[in-house]
Amino acid sequence: MRHCGVLGDPIEHSLSPVLHRAGYAALGLDWSYDAHRVSSGGLREFLAGLDGSWRGLSLTMPLKREAMALVDEASELAELGGAANTLLLGEGVVRGDNTDIPGAEAALRERYAGPVGHAAILGGGATAASTLLALARQGCRSFVLHVRDAARAAETLAAAERFGGLEVSIAPLDVAPEGDLLVSTIPATAQTPDLVAGCARVPVLFEVLYDPWPTPLAASAGDRVLVRGLDLLVHQAALQFEQFTELPAPLLEMRQAGEAALRERLDEGT
Known part of the structure; x- marks a missing residue:
């Protein structure tokens, strides 16, 4: 049996096991995929304990970002995003x-085909860097x-500089964003009523979170275009699946499993 998994802290909320296991089931693969709580500074030790x-x-x-100092090889995209x-x-x-x-x-273009000339991003961490580079x-x-x-x-600004030709500025979180598209990478608990109200004029919302769902920002989307965190999770997981298994990812089955799991969590919370 081959083994894969998702690492992080916190990790209990992760839907990655649901998606990858659904992919294995759809293709008849006898593989395992589990969630493992690994805190900052613990990745080296975890890797050292793995077998073939x-x-x-x-x-x-x-x-x-911690992983970049531990890999033997890094792809161009990993280097670009840091x-x-x-x-x-x-x-x-x-x-x-x-x-x-x-x-x-892929998540963006699945929901929105129009141009994006100016984007606002809430947050400045690794996911902010990745979405900035995607845009x-x-x-x-x-x-x-x-x-x-x-x-x-700082590291997101460094990623933008590596890409080149971008105009990137910094603003406080309480300044109302403007632009063609808003990406939110901040926790749901940071999405205060004032912040949500200040985001109402941006026509396209990309909420990278999927749990809890809906976030205050996602709930406020109304008839605006909404790119969901689950969209991002499914597409990035499908790309991982293909690298791990060297087989085409069953995107539909993976998405359906993720949507069912989110519905179940929502029902349990009501």
Whole structure:
């Protein structure tokens, strides 16, 4: 049996096991995929404990940037973003990749086909960097990062500089965003009524969270275009699945499993 898994802290909320297991079931693969709580600073030890049956790892916060110092090889996208959400294991080599960037592109274009000239991003962490680069690859050249602490956006600014040709500025989180599209990477608990009201004029909303769902921002979308966190999760997971298994990902089955799991969580919460 081949083994894969998702690492992070917190990790209990992750739907990655649901998606990947659904993919294995659809293709008849006798593979395992589990969630493992690994805190900041613990990735090296976890990797050292793996045997040859392990094929791939998905990484979530706070490990995406930590991973870059531990991989033997890094893809161009991982280098560009300064973060790896995917580790491919084999023959004693750990290869890092970033499927968040193309996953965000696919999620956006699935819901919205129009141009994006100016985007606002709430937050400045690794996911903010990935979505910024995804939008840049789709032609967006102007960005404002809305953050509580400008220093925490330094690595995202560095990623934008590596891409080149982008105009990126910093604004406080309580300044109402403007533009063609708003990306939110901040926790649902930070989405205060005042913040949500200030975001109402942006016509396209990309909410990267999927749990809890809907977030206050997602709930306020109304008839605006809404790119969901589950859209991003499914597309980046499908790209990981294909790297791990070397088989085409059953996207429909993976999405249906994720949607069913979210509905179940919503029902349990009511």
